[in-house]
Amino acid sequence: MKHEHYKHLLLRVVDGVATAEEREEFTAHIRSCEECHREYGEFKNLEEFMSAVKLKDLSEDARSAYWHSLYNRLERGIGWIFLSLGAILLLGFGGFMLIREFITDPTVSVILKIGVCVLLAGFVVLLVSVLKERLFVRKYDKYSKEVKL
Amino acid sequence: MVDMNTPDAKAVSLTIAGDKEAFAVIVARYTERIYRMALYILGNEQDAMDLSQDAFIRAYRNLKRFDVSRPFFPWFATILRNLCYNFLRRRKRKQTYNIEDFQIAEPSSPSSPSSPCAGIAVETKIVLNRALSELSPQAREIIGKFYFEQLSYAEIATELDIPIGTVMSRLYYARKHLKDRFIREAR
Numbered sequence: 249m250k251h252e253h254y255k256h257l258l259l260r261v262v263d264g265v266a267t268a269e270e271r272e273e274f275t276a277h278i279r280s281c282e283e284c285h286r287e288y289g290e291f292k293n294l295e296e297f298m299s300a301v302k303l304k305d306l307s308e309d310a311r312s313a314y315w316h317s318l319y320n321r322l323e324r325g326i327g328w329i330f331l332s333l334g335a336i337l338l339l340g341f342g343g344f345m346l347i348r349e350f351i352t353d354p355t356v357s358v359i360l361k362i363g364v365c366v367l368l369a370g371f372v373v374l375l376v377s378v379l380k381e382r383l384f385v386r387k388y389d390k391y392s393k394e395v396k397l
Numbered sequence: 398m399v400d401m402n403t404p405d406a407k408a409v410s411l412t413i414a415g416d417k418e419a420f421a422v423i424v425a426r427y428t429e430r431i432y433r434m435a436l437y438i439l440g441n442e443q444d445a446m447d448l449s450q451d452a453f454i455r456a457y458r459n460l461k462r463f464d465v466s467r468p469f470f471p472w473f474a475t476i477l478r479n480l481c482y483n484f485l486r487r488r489k490r491k492q493t494y495n496i497e498d499f500q501i502a503e504p505s506s507p508s509s510p511s512s513p514c515a516g517i518a519v520e521t522k523i524v525l526n527r528a529l530s531e532l533s534p535q536a537r538e539i540i541g542k543f544y545f546e547q548l549s550y551a552e553i554a555t556e557l558d559i560p561i562g563t564v565m566s567r568l569y570y571a572r573k574h575l576k577d578r579f580i581r582e583a584r
Binding site: 255256258259265290291293294297298299301302303304305306311314315317318321322325 | 421424425428429432433436446450453454457458496498499525544545549550562565566568569572573575576579580
């Protein structure tokens, strides 16, 4: 439809919210505009069809299952936080001890020590880079103004 | 003591104070609405179930940051909307809209052969899902609110925090797409 004004008017007429003057204006327009007349008929048909489409309501069982699942997930969330914190602490401590042992071990060659240190440095740089990217993307995410959490 | 008549602001305050019953009231009050909203955007019942629950969990954990002098639902709906959009953006492969919960009643009067109502059958659900898949998530949400929740233009504008003209424009193009799709399928 070429006529922007009549496009909005068409919807208002189809949806039954147009005023008497708007209806009159639109009726006069479609008498002389075949395109709008055809479009009006097609929209009316769509409305007839869509008014017959409904979404089933959630059953009582589904509602009950929903709440139980949600409650369990909330409880599990606290468990995950503790588990993650504990794992980070243990892995961090274990990793530190392992590296210290390795560095101070006189039987390990210097080349190997340097190699492992460079490998670890690379890992740390990559980790920091990924974290920075994540924070950057979050900051400039086009939906970030809407997500304030 | 909380019940279904407890206002949102009070239920939220009680939840923050540790009253789990108050949160259960909030969940009971908004489950259907928030689930449907997720369903319109995602077009898949399981994803809608998961993400609407994620929205409740996120809202629960951030209730302290919610200003109780403002209405609760728009804040909550924004959380859900963003979870859904982020989910859709992260998902690499486009998933087909597949809502099994559509109920399609027989038309009360016979239609012309070119009418989208002609030959309503099981296939109609497939065509409707296919037509909705081709819309943007924003357009699908507007279509859902308009047809299935039967909200007015003004109510949709308020819920989505966009001008009424934008609602009408998006509705026009979304409905035009649906009607064109139905006409193509009917041929």
